[in-house]
Amino acid sequence: MSEQKSSRIGGFYKLSREERLDAVKDMAGLAQEDIDRLLSKESLPFDLADRLVENAVSSFGVPLGIATNLTVDERDVLVPMATEESSVIAAASNAARQCRDSGGFHTSLSATEMIAQIQILGLSDPWAGRAKILERKAEIEEICNGCDPMLVKLGGGFRDLEVRVLPSASGAMVITHIIVDTKDAMGANAVNTMAERLAPTLASWTGGRHHLRILSNLADRRLARARAVWPKEAIGGTEIVDAMLDAAEFAEVDPYRAATHNKGIMNGISAVALATGNDTRAIEAGAHAYAASSDAYRPLSHYEKTADGDLAGSIELPLSLGLVGGATKVHPMAQVCLKILGVQNVVEFSGIVAAVGLAQNFAALKALATVGIQKGHMTLHAQNVAIAAGAVGEEIAEVAAELARRGEVRGDVAETVVAEIRSKK
């Protein structure tokens, strides 16, 4: 077995860019060409951008940082995160540090299955139509698998069938779900192709008219879970554990709070999804639909006190992530980010992403339940405000420090401070 390298890189934030990259190269076993890609001014060459989207004119830069300290399923991992929001990467790293000694994160994925829906309309006997479709599962399997021999060869393909009859204002509709194991692909194109191929056949069997044929982003056959224990000593004592439990309980009983609680989770999850070329909107849609799939909109994570008085956190949400397909294999930066993660399959990948979501959520809850969220946010935010007010070079830190000192991190104040500094030169 190869020697396990540590993701605990103390003072990573104090290192220069080159030193940080050296540490990542060493930990993740990157090649020099990967480092060159990370150092390159052009993270996405224009010819690729032009192939990825229509009417391309440029590409849009977002900061890419590395979360340290994560141990996921006994493996230390550095996590690339692409986000424009300050404090997110530091918060994830901090939360991961505080549960390292108790074993880090443990994860699972329910399956790698996706659902595609086929809508059949115009049936006077929708329940009979449902029964006719369910009778022909073997033929449906053959049609679906015939669309993607590559996926079948890899051990994926059609798995199951569900048919629902939904009442609607325009009459009952028969909704067929094909459930497909898409393995290491997110699978939207794969299942959409199957749904489109199958739909006319379902219409002819039932005598109805086929209409929509598209995957569901409520990917509840692909539920990722993570859990961790934060020892009370590591987070500042019983009082903080209790304060965090009260904060978490707020989200359990109030959708206004739950929306913000879940947004904090997605700060981490969307950042890893973006860094790896995944479809952030599909993941966001799935997460929020899952949060709302019981009687009310609920938090995606839960917190409890262990018998020893420590804080146990857990998270469960759909994660339609891919290691192949979409932009994952096309975007050169996504490829480097996947190398940094060093994952072998989408099960491992999903576990890490769920762990980042939980870490992010823990950090936000802790800040909210103690010092408040602004303290951590303000240092970098003050710099952004300074830049927006026209500060350049060394002025940026000077203006930010002055805004923090005055306790007024605002654009108008920043403009005044910039003018004051320049008048003194």
Ligand code: NAD
């Ligand atoms: P894809 O079609 O590009 O790649 C998936 C295919 O890769 C599989 O069908 C299989 O044939 C092949 N493959 C090779 N190695 C594989 C492996 N190890 N595991 C599984 N398959 C393997 O991509 P996709 O994942 O089907 O679709 C993802 C794209 O679809 C994303 O770009 C997404 O944005 C887009 N999309 C999303 C939606 C939505 O979320 N509502 C709708 C339409 C399209």
